[in-house]
Amino acid sequence: xxxxxxxxxxxxxxxxxxxxxxxxxxxxxxxxxxxxxxxxxxxxxxxxxxxxxxxxxxxxxxxxxxxxxxxxxxxxxxxxxxxxxxxxxxxxxxxxxxxxxxxxxxxxxxxxxxxxxxxxxxxxxxxxxxxxxxxxxxxxxxxxxxxxxxxxxxxxxxxxxxxxxxxxxxxxxxxxxxxxxxxxxxxxxxxxxxxxxxxxxxxxxxxxxxxxxxxxxxxxxxxxxxxxxxxxxxxxxxxxxxxxxxxxxxxxxxxxxxxxxxxxxxxxxxxxxxxxxxxxxxxxxxxxxxxxxxxxxxxxxxxxxxxxxxxxxxxxxxxxxxxxxxxxxxxxxxxxxxxxxxxxxxxxxxxxxxxxxxxxxxxxxxxxxxxxxxx
Ligand SMILES: Cc1ncc(COP(=O)(O)O)c(C=O)c1O
Numbered sequence: 263x264x265x266x267x268x269x270x271x272x273x274x275x276x277x278x279x280x281x282x283x284x285x286x287x288x289x290x291x292x293x294x295x296x297x298x299x300x301x302x303x304x305x306x307x308x309x310x311x312x313x314x315x316x317x318x319x320x321x322x323x324x325x326x327x328x329x330x331x332x333x334x335x336x337x338x339x340x341x342x343x344x345x346x347x348x349x350x351x352x353x354x355x356x357x358x359x360x361x362x363x364x365x366x367x368x369x370x371x372x373x374x375x376x377x378x379x380x381x382x383x384x385x386x387x388x389x390x391x392x393x394x395x396x397x398x399x400x401x402x403x404x405x406x407x408x409x410x411x412x413x414x415x416x417x418x419x420x421x422x423x424x425x426x427x428x429x430x431x432x433x434x435x436x437x438x439x440x441x442x443x444x445x446x447x448x449x450x451x452x453x454x455x456x457x458x459x460x461x462x463x464x465x466x467x468x469x470x471x472x473x474x475x476x477x478x479x480x481x482x483x484x485x486x487x488x489x490x491x492x493x494x495x496x497x498x499x500x501x502x503x504x505x506x507x508x509x510x511x512x513x514x515x516x517x518x519x520x521x522x523x524x525x526x527x528x529x530x531x532x533x534x535x536x537x538x539x540x541x542x543x544x545x546x547x548x549x550x551x552x553x554x555x556x557x558x559x560x561x562x563x564x565x566x567x568x569x570x571x572x573x574x575x576x577x578x579x580x581x582x583x584x585x586x587x588x589x590x591x592x593x594x595x596x597x598x599x600x601x602x603x604x605x606x607x608x609x610x611x612x613x614x615x616x617x618x619x620x621x622x623x624x625x626x627x628x629x630x631x632x633x634x635x636x637x
Contacts, residue, residue, distance in 0.1 A: 266517025266547045266598070269627050271303050273311050274637035275511040275604065279490050280316050286473055286505050287484050293344060293466065295487030296332070297324035302553075302624040303491060303512060304633050306335045311635075313339050322485060326350045326359060333363040344368055344390065347400060357383045368392050368426070370400040372410065379417040388423035395447035396440060397430040404447060411458045421461035424483070425452065432471025433495050435503065445478070470495040474504040492604065493613075493620035513603035514627065516548040518595055519580065530582055531574035538573060541586040546599055551578040553626035554601070557616035564606045565599055566591055 283292070295301075300308035305323075309332055312318040319341045323329040325348035332343055349367045350356035351374045359365060361383040369375050370392040378384045391410075394401025402410055414422075427448045431440045448467055455462055468478030470489035474496055478484065488495045492510035496503065524530065526540045537543065548554045556576045563570045563583065568591050570583040583599070585591055593599065602609040613620050 264547065264552065264631050266519075266596075267552060267631050268515050268634050269302075269631045270513040270515060270603075270634045270636055271307075272511050272513075272604075272636050273315070275492070275509050276308070276311065276490065277316060279492060279508045279511065280312070280318070282506060282508055283473065283484075283486055283489060286476060287468075287479050290479055290484045291320065291464075291482055292318055293320040293322050293342075293483055293485045294318050294490060295322040295469075295485055297322060297328055297346065297487075298625045299328075301487060301491050301621065302627050304635075305332055307633070307635055309341075310336055310339070313341050320344065320483075322346055322487075324348055326356060326365070329365045330359055330363060333365065342366060342388075346392075349374060351377045354381075357381055360384060360387055366390055368424075370394075370402060372402065372406065372413070375402070375410065375413060379413065379419070389419065389421075390424040390426065391422055392426045392428065393448070393451050395427040395444040395451070397428055397444075399428075399430075401427065404451060407451070407454050411455070411460060414460060420459065421463060422455065424464040424466065425455070425462045426466045426483075426485075427451075429467065429469060429472055432469050433497050434471075435500050436472060436475040436477040441472075441477075470506075474506040476505050488621055491624060493609070493624075495620070510602065510604040510609055512624070514548075514554075514601040514631070515603075516546045516552075516599050516601055518544045518593060518597050518599050519547050520545045520595055521593070524584070532577055533575050535574045537584060538571075539584065539586045541584050541589070542591075543573065544570065544583040544585065544593060544599065546581045546583055546601075547579070548581050548601065548631075549577050549579040551628060552631045553628045554581055555616055555618065555626060557618060558612055561612055561615035563601060563608050563611070565608075566593060 296309050299305045322344045329343045329345045344366050346368045366388050368390045392401050465481040466483035468484045470486050472478045473484050492508045522543045524537050524543045527536050530537050558572050561572050568589050570585050573584040574582045
């Protein structure tokens with residue numbers, strides 16, 4: 263646990279991001295993806311706020327464990343929890359969690375489909391199917407459509423509650439051939455089901471990248487994750503095409519433990535990497551044990567109208583921030599230092615320098631850094 267460093271999360275900003283998402287998809291229902299501890303921001307507080315204050319009624323987790331935690335922590339609030347990937351349906355004991363806690367698995371293979379249709383635990387659980395339209399990760403196969411329809415009919419099913427697919431390249435232009443192909447295949451699946459007498463109630467395809475481009479909005483639902491937390495998921499080359507202008511909901515703050523004056527060429531930290539210039543080195547209470555990766559070495563961080571450079575090797579507990587000689591700064595020992603917030607481009611720079619995607623940077627912040635919810 264840290265006392266000086268904190269991961270500050272603005273719930274007002276989450277609210278305003280949600281309003282911006284809704285202004286793009288005015289008539290769609292939202293499944294808010296809160297897997298991976300709400301992309302690092304805290305599964306339970308983020309869901310609680312989104313349910314109570316934003317009126318969101320459907321949430322997406324990756325694993326049965328995440329869904330179980332969510333339901334147990336917020337037992338009185340009625341909202342749908344979908345489990346997307348790590349379902350555990352082959353374990354009879356785990357299946358009981360679905361009926362006991364009213365969790366909905368997103369079925370993406372035929373073995374799980376058979377279990378779902380046969381096991382009493384799923385008697386009152388919505389039937390949600392995810393098809394593979396080109397991602398080739400999880401998903402029922404289009405080539406097996408006849409068999410899947412037969413299985414549904416034998417089980418007496420005449421409808422699917424939610425039909426979905428997932429885009430492999432939503433961060434690229436929606437006109438990209440791969441995206442176009444996935445949309446086309448999704449249409450084919452709907453047509454085949456309809457012509458076989460299987461009714462489809464709800465549908466969804468779009469995650470952040472697609473929503474940002476206004477794509478997939480004729481489906482009943484959208485499934486935003488990253489954009490709700492602020493960052494765009496589009497690659498820089500097409501970022502100008504985004505209809506979305508979200509703000510980071512988080513600030514990562516740390517504390518300056520000590521300040522040392524240093525000469526160019528002096529070894530610093532593990533591995534004795536030399537300091538690239540003379541100046542003051544601010545030792546920050548943030549290392550890879552907090553989620554600040556060694557890949558951040560060399561990144562420039564703006565703070566108090568100065569540019570600090572991460573020098574030497576980031577270690578488990580600390581990072582060295584160099585302010586070159588010609589600059590002046592009022593920063594003192596024990597002062598707070600903001601690594602990223604919505605006020606600067608530091609988050610983007612960290613992603614670029616570390617070559618980590620925003621998803622990875624956000625989910626990297628460890629439990630040692632306390633989460634503080636503001637507003
Ligand atoms: C099936 C599914 N839908 C939606 C999302 C949300 O994606 P994003 O965070 O890019 O909006 C994810 C996340 O990976 C997902 O796996």
